[in-house]
Amino acid sequence: MDTELLKTFLEVSRTRHFGRAAEALYLTQSAVSFRIRQLETQLGVSLFTRHRNNIRLTPAGESLLPYAENLMATWQLAKQEVTRSLQHNLLSIGATASLWEAWLGQWLQLLYQQRPTLQVEARIALRHALINQLHERQLDLLITTEAPKMEELTCQLLGNFSLTLFAASSEPEEEERPYIRLEWGADFHTYESRLLVHNPNPIMSTTSAHLARYLLPITQACVFLPSHWAESFPELIAIAEMPPLLRPLYAVWLQNSDQRTLIRQLLKTPVI
Structure with missing residues (x-):
């Protein structure tokens, strides 16, 4: 379907006059008539009754009118989205919920202070799903605790x-303190299972650090949370016999990404 035909149809239906429609569209009257005939040929119906100074929609034209309006509105939205997708500041960033809650939210605050016109789509998902989106070019930048070993990807260590x-x-009500498993990466699960030999079955697994924190008082459980949260949430008590663990943080993107220049610029702002 040629949208110009629909646009001409809508203008004639609005003005009920081929001449005034031609003026509004910056066309000749014969061009407007030709477009309407083309549309009628495609649909196999007459859309207007033509009498001198009296142009009216036929029943078929009346039926087409709301669909033509919807199609043109959809087309305009599509053009706007395509235009937005070409803007260099539009960037999709993906990470797990715990990383967004602990560090990336503050990082975005800094980025927007430096670049008020920045456009970001922040995605929350599990790492394997985000890697798939990266390969399918649905995601521009992945922030993760594990660097994928794939040649087509660029990985940059952001810090620890x-x-x-x-x-x-301070003390659990029961002999063994329950454990909440928070998503910090598959390799971290392997490490924590060695540390928690006596209590291997978590009472809950989640990707949200805040949700895990909310449940600590009622469950009397323990969970690995960002160490700096002790300053923001004084109710958190560190378990002394378990030393803090260091984890790496990586930025990952396609080597031939259209956004690689912007990504490198944004990563100059420290995440941690």
Whole structure:
């Protein structure tokens, strides 16, 4: 369907006059008539009854009118989205919920202070899903604790962060303190299973650091949370016998990404 035909149809239906429609569209009257005939040929119906100074929509034209309006509105939205997608500041960034809550939210604050016109789509998902989106070019930048070993990807170490095993009370009510497993990467699960030999089954697994923190008082459980949260949440009590753990943080993007220049510029602002 040629949208110009629909545009001409809508203008004639609005003005009920081929001459005035031609003026509004910056066309000749014969061009307007030709477009309407083309549309009628495609649809196999007459859209207007033509009498001198009296142009009216036929029943078929009346039926087409709302669809033509919707199609043109959709087309305009599509053109706007395509235009926005070509803007260099539009960037999709993906990470797990815990990383967004602990560090990336503050990082975005800094970025917007430096670049008020920056446009970001912040995505929350598990690492494997985000890697798939990266390969399918649905995602521009992945922030993760594990660097994928794939030649087509560029990985940059952003730094290291510290995790501390926190609880909400000094002593558990039961002999063994329950454990909440928070998503810090598959290799971290392997490490924590060695540390928690006596309590291997978590009472809950989640990707949200804040959700895990909320549940500490009622469950009497412990969970690995960002070490710097001790300053923001004084109710958190570090379990002394478990030393803090250091974890790496990586930025990952396609080597031939259209956004690689912007990504490198943004990564000059420290994440941690």
